[in-house]
Amino acid sequence: xxxxxxxxxxxxLTTGDIEERLIPDHIYEMLLSGVGLGAYVLYNEIPAGADPxxxxxxLGIVSGLLTGTGSFMTGRWxxxxxxxxxxxxxxxxxxxxxxxxxxxxxxDGIFFTGISEKPVYLLVNNKGPQLKDASHVWGKDATESxxxxxxxxxxxxxxxxxxxxxxxxxxxxxAGICNDGxxxxxxxxxxxxxxxxxxKGIVLVGSKPIKCHDPQAVKLISQAYANKIRKxxxxxxxxxxxxxxxxxxxxxMKHVAPIDGMxxxxxxxxxxxxxxxxxxVTNGDTPxxxxxxxxKDYNRSYYSRINSDLVxxxxxxKYHCYSCIVGCGGVCDISDIGQGRFTHTHxxxxxxxxxxxPLLMNRNLESIFYINELLNRGGMDSISxxxxxxxxxxxxxxxxxxxxxxxxxxxxxGNAEAVIKxxxxxxxxxxxxxxxxxxxxxxxxxxxxxxxxxxxxAGGQEPGMHDSRFDPMMGVHYSVDPTPGRHTIGAAQYYNxxxxxxxxxxxxxxxxxPKNEEYEATDREALKSVAGSCYKQIVxxxxxxxxxxxxxxxxxxAFEWLNAATGWxxxxxxxxxxxxxxxxLRQLFNVKxxxxxxxxxxxPRMAGEPPLKEGPLKGRQVPIEAMMxxxxxxxxxxxxxxxxLPETIQQLELDQLLQEG
Amino acid sequence: xxxxxxxxxxxxxxxLDEMGNLEVPTGATLRDVYKKLQVPLLLRPVLLCSxxxxxxxxxxxxxxxxxxxxxxxxTGG
Numbered sequence: 001x002x003x004x005x006x007x008x009x010x011x012x013l014t015t016g017d018i019e020e021r022l023i024p025d026h027i028y029e030m031l032l033s034g035v036g037l038g039a040y041v042l043y044n045e046i047p048a049g050a051d052p053x054x055x056x057x058x059l060g061i062v063s064g065l066l067t068g069t070g071s072f073m074t075g076r077w078x079x080x081x082x083x084x085x086x087x088x089x090x091x092x093x094x095x096x097x098x099x100x101x102x103x104x105x106x107x108d109g110i111f112f113t114g115i116s117e118k119p120v121y122l123l124v125n126n127k128g129p130q131l132k133d134a135s136h137v138w139g140k141d142a143t144e145s146x147x148x149x150x151x152x153x154x155x156x157x158x159x160x161x162x163x164x165x166x167x168x169x170x171x172x173x174x175a176g177i178c179n180d181g182x183x184x185x186x187x188x189x190x191x192x193x194x195x196x197x198x199x200k201g202i203v204l205v206g207s208k209p210i211k212c213h214d215p216q217a218v219k220l221i222s223q224a225y226a227n228k229i230r231k232x233x234x235x236x237x238x239x240x241x242x243x244x245x246x247x248x249x250x251x252x253m254k255h256v257a258p259i260d261g262m263x264x265x266x267x268x269x270x271x272x273x274x275x276x277x278x279x280x281v282t283n284g285d286t287p288x289x290x291x292x293x294x295x296k297d298y299n300r301s302y303y304s305r306i307n308s309d310l311v312x313x314x315x316x317x318k319y320h321c322y323s324c325i326v327g328c329g330g331v332c333d334i335s336d337i338g339q340g341r342f343t344h345t346h347x348x349x350x351x352x353x354x355x356x357x358p359l360l361m362n363r364n365l366e367s368i369f370y371i372n373e374l375l376n377r378g379g380m381d382s383i384s385x386x387x388x389x390x391x392x393x394x395x396x397x398x399x400x401x402x403x404x405x406x407x408x409x410x411x412x413x414g415n416a417e418a419v420i421k422x423x424x425x426x427x428x429x430x431x432x433x434x435x436x437x438x439x440x441x442x443x444x445x446x447x448x449x450x451x452x453x454x455x456x457x458a459g460g461q462e463p464g465m466h467d468s469r470f471d472p473m474m475g476v477h478y479s480v481d482p483t484p485g486r487h488t489i490g491a492a493q494y495y496n497x498x499x500x501x502x503x504x505x506x507x508x509x510x511x512x513x514p515k516n517e518e519y520e521a522t523d524r525e526a527l528k529s530v531a532g533s534c535y536k537q538i539v540x541x542x543x544x545x546x547x548x549x550x551x552x553x554x555x556x557x558a559f560e561w562l563n564a565a566t567g568w569x570x571x572x573x574x575x576x577x578x579x580x581x582x583x584x585l586r587q588l589f590n591v592k593x594x595x596x597x598x599x600x601x602x603x604p605r606m607a608g609e610p611p612l613k614e615g616p617l618k619g620r621q622v623p624i625e626a627m628m629x630x631x632x633x634x635x636x637x638x639x640x641x642x643x644x645l646p647e648t649i650q651q652l653e654l655d656q657l658l659q660e661g
Numbered sequence: 662x663x664x665x666x667x668x669x670x671x672x673x674x675x676x677l678d679e680m681g682n683l684e685v686p687t688g689a690t691l692r693d694v695y696k697k698l699q700v701p702l703l704l705r706p707v708l709l710c711s712x713x714x715x716x717x718x719x720x721x722x723x724x725x726x727x728x729x730x731x732x733x734x735x736t737g738g
Contacts, residue, residue: 231714234732238709246734253670258681260667260730262714264737273737280736350737466736493735502680509679512670550737 003069003212003565004033008041009107009129011122013197014055014114018129023108029568030657032541033065033108035091036582038080041111042089043589043658050593052084052189053171053196055115061162061177061202062109063102064543067323068210070218071561072225073548075099075322077162077179078540083188084196085173085384085439086460086600088590089482090188091540095321095329096180098204099543101160105129105206116198121163123153125205134200141165141377142178145200153203163201164191165379170429171195172437174384174462182346182376188461188483189439191379213567221557221564228555229325234266240278240309244300247279251470251616256518258510261497261551265326268547272328273350274311278303280350281358284470284616288358289413290390291456291467291605294615298358305363306353314369315347326547334373337366338420345373348382351487354465355386360393360419367416371423378427380437387462388436388443389422394454400447407431459600461485468606469620472518475602476529476627480642482586484600488546490532492518492525497550500531503559503572507531521626523634529627530634534579538562541582580635581652584644587637588654597642601628662687662725666694669708669731673699685723692719694729708732 006025011018023037031040038060050056059081066074077099083090102110105124112122119138120131137145142165153159161179168175168191175191176184212218267275280286281295281303288298295303314332321329330347348368352375356368375382389411395401396411403410407425409418409432425433435443440462444455456462458478464487468475477489500507508527518525538558539549548556559572570578590597601624608621633639636648649655663682668674676697677683685693691712695705705719709732712721723729 228714235709235716238732243734247736250734250736255670257668257670257672257674257733259669259733259735260728263730263732264735266732267735276736279734283734283736285736493737497735511677511679512668512672512674547737 001211001213002028002567003065003210004028005103005106005108007107009110009124011110011112011129011131012114013112013116013120013199016131018131028065030578030653031582031585032538032578034062034078034543035080035537035540036578037109038062038078038091039582039585039589040657041109042080042082043585043592045113046082048592048594050082052082052087052193055113057082057193058111058113059190059193059197060109060111061102063099064541066542066544066561066565068100068103069212069565070215070222071323071565072222073324073326073545073556074543075324076543076545077102077185079177079185079190081188081190081193082593083483084192085189086484086595088593088595089586090190091483092176092185092187092190093540094179094183094185095324095545096183097322098160098162098179100210100322101204101206103210104208105204106208110202112197112199115196119198119200121149121199121201121203123203125153126207137200138169139166142379143181143377146178146181149201149203153205157205157207159203159205161201161203164194165377167378167380167427167437168192168195172380172426172429173442174381174388174437174439175379176381178376178379182373184376184379184381186381186383187486212565214564217564218561221560225555225557226325228262229265232262232266232269234270240271240307243275243308244278244282244303247282251283254515255512256492256496256515257512258496258499262555264497264547265551268326268328271308271312272330272347274308274348274353276350277306277308277311277353277357280354282616285466286354286358287465287467289361290359290394290454293361294612294617296614298361302358302361302363306357306365306368310365311347311353321545324545328547332369334369338370342373345369346376348372351465352382355383356419359386359390359465361413362416362419363414364416367420371420374423374427380427383464384439384462385423385426387456388426388440389419391440391443391454391456392422392432392436395447395451398454400449400451405432456603456605457485458602459484463487463602463606466491467617468602468622469608469612469617472622472627473525473529473532475606475622475624476631477533478602478606479600479624480597480628480631481533482583482590489536490529492528494550495528495532497552498532498535499552499554500535503553504531504576505573519620519622521623521630523630526627526630526634529631531576533583534576537579537582538575541578577652581654584635584648584652585654587642587644588649591643601625664694664723664727664729666698667730668698669733689723690719691717691721691723691729694723695719
């Protein structure tokens with residue numbers, strides 16, 4: 001009765017054995033659920049040096065501790081594994097409807113090891129779990145496969161399902177796992193691991209109740225939060241065309257203020273994440289032309305064509321993920337694009353718009369909608385896929401790729417038609433697409449000729465579409481997180497809005513401050529990045545949404561919900577210690593597997609080497625090595641190597657915990 | 662009494678404590694808070710400001726614990 005189910009399902013795909021494992025209460029109290037539970041299982045189960053695509057790797061699909069308890073915006077499901085993209089800890093998360101279904105089947109997570117001889121899927125219903133033949137859906141795209149598996153297994157209740165597309169089947173290292181008709185847990189190559197196991201999907205039809213300690217207290221916190229969100233609406237005068245103007249103002253400001261994160265909800269309710277499409281170009285947040293351009297290149301004649309209003313013009317239905325009260329999702333009509341091949345697609349996220357727009361100098365919004373659906377069905381990460389194409393375009397420009405190499409595709413910047421074709425080739429692993437389907441790091445290794453200069457990544461993973469020269473703390477997290485290159489971990493902007501200092505004793509408070517402070521490697525900035533990192537672990541332990549997190553701890557009351565759901569009555573400082581333990585365990589996983597944390601340092605171009613010559617980020621440089629060292633130091637990790645120090649491991653009681661495992 | 666203020670980057674937050682709290686006399690209005698924050702007169706008509714997440718006029722009389730937020734463009738996602 002503490003919000004979690006207390007057990008996991010463990011499936012050996014080589015032998016077909018399926019077992020339930022009980023998880024003791026103290027594991028949850030030390031690591032929460034979600035990614036924390038996943039780290040505990042994977043650290044103990046995967047032997048050092050295991051091949052990420054081999055039978056020893058373990059793939060976990062986990063839910064959050066608060067999922068299904070009556071708390072809001074805590075319905076994300078997460079995937080954990082050893083990443084074939086980075087060689088270390090890998091995770092990805094996604095919204096939609098799958099997370100509560102895992103718990104309704106009686107589990108906090110479902111873990112897979114081994115490799116099946118033939119394609120299979122896992123069905124869990126009230127009769128129990130069983131592996132079933134998936135030959136009939138192998139080779140089909142993710143959306144079609146999901147529809148078939150759901151249809152075949154619908155009795156009284158419609159199941160929830162997660163599947164891989166053909167990219168995962170073909171073990172593309174940038175493949176993700178899909179649910180709800182094309183929403184992806186996209187990052188870290190989790191789809192490649194699932195494909196390597198010949199596991200097409202999971203289908204869940206449970207009806208077990210999710211019980212917690214004090215449901216009435218959970219409800220009261222939820223109601224207070226909902227009352228604020230309901231009131232929030234943008235005045236009609238705020239149009240999408242005004243957002244880039246706001247971005248310009250923001251980009252030119254010499255100071256930063258800790259604004260009310262609730263204001264973000266007003267924008268999200270109206271546009272969803274494409275709210276940033278033009279605004280992030282003009283303020284400097286969006287990387288342009290493979291991180292070498294600026295808003296002088298991708299100017300108004302470009303960004304006005306991918307404007308937020310133009311995106312929602314195609315939106316005919318809005319939707320909410322499970323337990324969400326903002327509802328940033330949408331479904332868009334694309335029946336007039338691509339000769340009617342697809343009728344609709346999920347509203348493309350900002351990340352997809354940015355990576356297939358400004359990063360490629362593409363201003364054809366229709367192509368972005370079409371590519372969005374291709375990737376959703378193929379089951380491929382849009383951030384990594386677009387970044388790989390940006391790499392190819394720059395190599396083409398520099399003469400490292402020729403028309404012969406591209407199969408006749410003219411890879412000039414902004415050629416939308418060529419980009420569509422190349423995406424199709426990547427999903428099918430054909431021609432140049434085969435080279436790019438494993439991400440930029442491997443593509444550059446295979447291509448050689450100094451092409452690594454144009455392969456923008458951190459530790460093997462392509463970064464999100466938020467420029468570290470705009471928000472240096474974003475660059476720190478790109479470089480120090482055990483899963484590098486993620487834009488969802490932390491940033492100065494996130495920290496300022498999350499307002500941890502209101503509840504956590506050691507989190508530095510923020511008032512209005514000069515923007516230049518963000519570019520200095522100081523103990524204060526490091527403490528902020530450490531606090532952001534610890535809190536993000538808590539969010540991933542409870543199934544929380546990043547957009548709820550950045551509304552602020554005074555609004556989205558994760559600590560209070562946790563106490564109400566579990567009865568633990570811990571202080572925010574105690575929860576932050578759990579976050580620190582989770583993050584340290586993820587780092588220990590990397591150390592165990594021989595990953596050198598230093599090797600995750602982001603590409604020099606992302607740190608302003610060489611500096612941009614124009615635009616809002618002109619001349620901006622990030623002292624990333626010094627920042628990484630300070631971050632590690634304040635985490636209690638070796639400031640030179642990034643390895644957790646023995647005294648930190650002891651203080652976090654991880655030594656005892658790992659001995660038990 | 663205290664109200665909570667989330668200021669904009671170009672305002673003056675000297676009167677706020679680290680939690681964003683501002684001491685104002687009973688009967689103070691939103692206009693009084695604008696003065697303390699030194700909101701430029703020219704900008705007053707165009708700033709989008711809410712009290713307790715509802716649109717409010719500058720003459721609104723504030724209550725203990727009221728939350729004053731300004732809309733500001735934020736990128737993310």
